[in-house]
Amino acid sequence: MSVDKDTVKKIARLARLDVPEERQEQIAGELRAILSWIEELGEVDTANVEPLASVTGHSLPLRADKVTDGNKVDDILANAPEQASGFFVVPKVVE
Amino acid sequence: MDSYLELTATQARAALQNKEISATELTNAYLTAATATEALNNYVCMTADKALEMAAASDKRIADGTAGPLEGLPVGVKDLFCTKGVATTACSAILKGFVPEYESSVTSQLWSDGAVMLGKLNCDEFAMGSANETSVFGAAVNPWSAQGGADLAAGGSSGGSASAVAAGSALLATGTDTGGSIRQPAAFCGVVGMKPTYGRCSRWGIVAFASSLDQAGPFTRDVADSALMFASMAGHDAKDSTSADASLPDLQAALHASVKGMKIGIPAEYVMDSMDEAITKLWQQGQDWLVEAGAELVPISLPHTRYALPAYYIIAPAEASSNLARYDGVRYGARIEAGHSLDDMYEATRAAGFGDEVQRRIMIGTYALSAGYYDAYYLKAQQVRRLIKDDFDKAFKGVDAILTPATPTAAFPLGVKQDDPITMYLNDVFTVPANLAGIPGISVPAGFSDSGLPLGLQVLSGAFREDTLYTVAACLEKQAGFSGQPPRHAAMMN
Numbered sequence: 001m002s003v004d005k006d007t008v009k010k011i012a013r014l015a016r017l018d019v020p021e022e023r024q025e026q027i028a029g030e031l032r033a034i035l036s037w038i039e040e041l042g043e044v045d046t047a048n049v050e051p052l053a054s055v056t057g058h059s060l061p062l063r064a065d066k067v068t069d070g071n072k073v074d075d076i077l078a079n080a081p082e083q084a085s086g087f088f089v090v091p092k093v094v095e
Numbered sequence: 096m097d098s099y100l101e102l103t104a105t106q107a108r109a110a111l112q113n114k115e116i117s118a119t120e121l122t123n124a125y126l127t128a129a130t131a132t133e134a135l136n137n138y139v140c141m142t143a144d145k146a147l148e149m150a151a152a153s154d155k156r157i158a159d160g161t162a163g164p165l166e167g168l169p170v171g172v173k174d175l176f177c178t179k180g181v182a183t184t185a186c187s188a189i190l191k192g193f194v195p196e197y198e199s200s201v202t203s204q205l206w207s208d209g210a211v212m213l214g215k216l217n218c219d220e221f222a223m224g225s226a227n228e229t230s231v232f233g234a235a236v237n238p239w240s241a242q243g244g245a246d247l248a249a250g251g252s253s254g255g256s257a258s259a260v261a262a263g264s265a266l267l268a269t270g271t272d273t274g275g276s277i278r279q280p281a282a283f284c285g286v287v288g289m290k291p292t293y294g295r296c297s298r299w300g301i302v303a304f305a306s307s308l309d310q311a312g313p314f315t316r317d318v319a320d321s322a323l324m325f326a327s328m329a330g331h332d333a334k335d336s337t338s339a340d341a342s343l344p345d346l347q348a349a350l351h352a353s354v355k356g357m358k359i360g361i362p363a364e365y366v367m368d369s370m371d372e373a374i375t376k377l378w379q380q381g382q383d384w385l386v387e388a389g390a391e392l393v394p395i396s397l398p399h400t401r402y403a404l405p406a407y408y409i410i411a412p413a414e415a416s417s418n419l420a421r422y423d424g425v426r427y428g429a430r431i432e433a434g435h436s437l438d439d440m441y442e443a444t445r446a447a448g449f450g451d452e453v454q455r456r457i458m459i460g461t462y463a464l465s466a467g468y469y470d471a472y473y474l475k476a477q478q479v480r481r482l483i484k485d486d487f488d489k490a491f492k493g494v495d496a497i498l499t500p501a502t503p504t505a506a507f508p509l510g511v512k513q514d515d516p517i518t519m520y521l522n523d524v525f526t527v528p529a530n531l532a533g534i535p536g537i538s539v540p541a542g543f544s545d546s547g548l549p550l551g552l553q554v555l556s557g558a559f560r561e562d563t564l565y566t567v568a569a570c571l572e573k574q575a576g577f578s579g580q581p582p583r584h585a586a587m588m589n
Contacts, residue, residue, distance in 0.1 A: 003462070015416060015461040016423075017454055018433075018442035027458070030516065034459060037517055038405040041475050044482065051477030052484060054307055055293050055533030055558075060336050075196035079427035088425050093437050 003031045099124040100263045104168050104320040107266060111157055111167045118153035118167030121266075122146050122211050125169040129213060129264035137235045137249070137258035139174050141214035142181055149211040156209065165327050166209030171265030173256050174215040175222055176202050176311075177300040181212075185302040186230035187220045189448025190428045199300025200332045201269065201311050208327045213265055217255030220450045221419065222276055222304045225522040227254025228509060229452045237284055237506050238262040238581035239548055245508040247548070250280030250522075256314045257284035261581055267324050268314040273304050274407055275526025277312045278538035282501035282551030285540040285579065287321045287568070288314050290526075292558045293533035294339030295325075297332035305414035306337075308407075308530040318539065318569045322346040325561065344562035352566045355389030359567065360494035364400035365525060367503055374500045374550055377542040381498055381552045384574035385567070393494050397486040402479050403528040404520060409463050409476035410531070415453075416460030422448060455516065484532040491557040496567045499525050501551035505544035525553060534558050537568045541575040549579070 005024045008031065012019040019027060073086050082089040099121050102110060110116045126143050146169065153167035177183045177195035184190040198206070206212065217235040219227050226248040227235045235254035237247040238261045249258040253270030257280035260268050270277040272290035281288025289312045296311040303309060313324035331340040361382060366375075382392055424430035424444035433443035449457065463472035490497065503524055512519045529536040535558070538551040552571055556564040 007462070008458070011458045011461050011465070012442075014465060015457050016420075016438065016441040016445055017449070017457065018446035019454075027455070030455060031458060031462065034408065034455075034516060035462075038408060038472070040405050041402055041409075041479055044399065044402055044475075044479050046475060046478035046482070049478040049481050051474050052481035053477055054337065055484065056337050056339065057558075058339070061333075063333070072196075076426075078196050079193050081424060081428070081430035090425055091432070091435075091437050091440050 003028050003035060100128055103316050104266050104323055107168060108166070112162065114157070118150040118157065118211060119147065121167060122150035122169050122213070125213055125264060125266060128262070129259070132238070132262045132264045135236045135238055135258050135262055136233055137217050137255040137262065137264065138171065138214045139184070139186065139217050139232045139255065140182055142212055145181070146211050146213050149206070153209050153211060163207065163209030164323065165205060168210050169213050169266045170205055170210045171213050171216045171256060171259045171268040172202055173218050173253050173269050173271060175218055175271050175302045176269060177302070178202060178212070178215065181215065183215070183302070184231070185221045186218050186232055187448065187450070187453065188231045188429060189422045189445070192429070193427050197300060200297035200334060201301065201328050204330060205269070205327055210267070210327070216259055216265070216268060219252035219254070220453050221302065221415070222252035222271055222273055223415070223452050223456055224251040225275070225279060225519050226509065226512065227251040229450050231450065234509050236509070239285060239506060242582055247506040248283060248509050250283035250506065252276035253314065254280050257281050257286055257288065260284070260286045260314045260316060267320065269311060269328070270314050271301060271309055271311050272530065273308045273411060274530050275523035277314065278526045278536055278551070278553060279502050279522055281314060281538040282540070282549070283506040285549030285577070285581070286314055286316060287318055287537065287539055288312065289321050289325060289537040289564070290529065290535060291325060291329060291561060292339070292535045294337055295329045297330070297335040297338050299332055299334040303418040305411040306418060307414060308411060310530070318565060318572045319350055321537070322350055322565050339559070341559055344560070346562060346565055349562035349565040350569050353389060354385055354567055354570045357390045357496065357567070358393050358494040359385050359390050360393050360395035360490050360497040362395050362397045362400065362497060362499060364397050365499045367524070370500065370503045371505060371544060373505070373542070373544045374503065377550050377552065378498070378500050381541060381571060384571060385498065388570050388574065395490045395494060395497070397490060397528070399479065399482045399486050400528060403483055403531055404524055406476040406479040406483065407527045407531060408459070408520060409472050410480060412456040412460035413463050413473050414460070416457045416464065419449070419453070419457055452516070480531045483528055487528070487532045487534055495556070495563050497555040498567070499553045499555065501525060501538040501553040505546070505548040505550055529555055535561050535564050537564050539568045539571050539575070540577045541571055542577070549577070
């Protein structure tokens, strides 16, 4: 399926980006151009090829399940746009 | 003061140890130079007071005989590294006003080795770009731009780092490289830029772009300085689960080792029609230099090279769309109040805070990861990534290192490639494969274009073989005898 205005609306919603109606067509065009260039990947035979997600070659390390850090409420809230009583404040979500 | 600026880090270190100069004098010389070259827009924030405090502490440690490996050396920091108490924005409006309460692991290591912080350097927004043009602070300018001529791109995303080291307003600079963001700007500005093996430098405290590809590395005037700074930046860090617990090879020995008997791979797939003729010539010249020094050239094939960029432009945006989900106007950065719901606030904040290129990549990534497209795009790109890595693994069974051009062109004027994102993406055609494979790469200035702009050669080696990388790079540097002063810099300093 080709990317159209409705697809842009849907992706923008998933990505929590407010994309104004008048820009949706233009963005659809840009995304179509990029995706059609990416279609080249279809030429590669990847049957039975294991996807590569990490190049580290080591498995994720485990550590003891113990608290190693904490008591940093002020540090954590220092950059919050709005805070009160040791909490982040967000717009009202329940009536 | 100017003569201080001519010292490499290795030379400055010796002069500091011998008390020929003080860290305070050296730092003052750099702060003065940074102010004099302000028009290049390579700093987004100077931290002069902090720099002088750190320099005074360095002078004390030198006097006490407790100097660290980078004691008193002035460093500029890409604005992607979190610096405690110093604004860190990733050059994005969405992080306006963000002042971290913590220091990135890499910069912590630099400071504990005695380095002096000059300030934060310009880059593309969230490191997404190849010309530093997506920065909310405007583009950094390449000091090689002709006086009175068009402003040239310093490259990206670490454009400010390359520009500052080339202009003599930072002795050393940190960068990050996700698809070429260290090597391409280094080539454009005539300095040395090195992307280490994935996992060498901790990603902790660096604003994330694409976590499986991001790697920090040094910008320096020469190859010896690069090894010196890399040694300080690297090391295992438990706070980054992808950090490698591997010891560094002997880099000082590597700098002085001979390439005699080394096998250097020349990949057939890196010959491109659109490449500048001067770059084709320089690549040939580089091969001749290595042969003269006793290396053997081996024609190799990396058959999936042409698929690296399209695979990258699925994987990197997919990871970015996930990483950038954290900018929600709740915990840090800007918030735009809008509508009546939490979602309205999220959407307004993110639309106002992210620039066009960042939004474009978030949408590409979101699309590639969305239901129904995941297999066709994301999984396919990861499979192609495996084939690209296999190509390199196979090649390194027969060669010690690979020599390629660093970029397909010399620096271009700012503003010319903005209309079409794909044209801009093609800048990274020679650098992206190393990120996908996780191997190290270095860009070494080695010659000039017909219009007198610097050109770089890239050396790639196997994972964790930065020693081989530096041996070949040092040989190229010696044979090339690259020198020259950026014209814009010269005019500003006089």
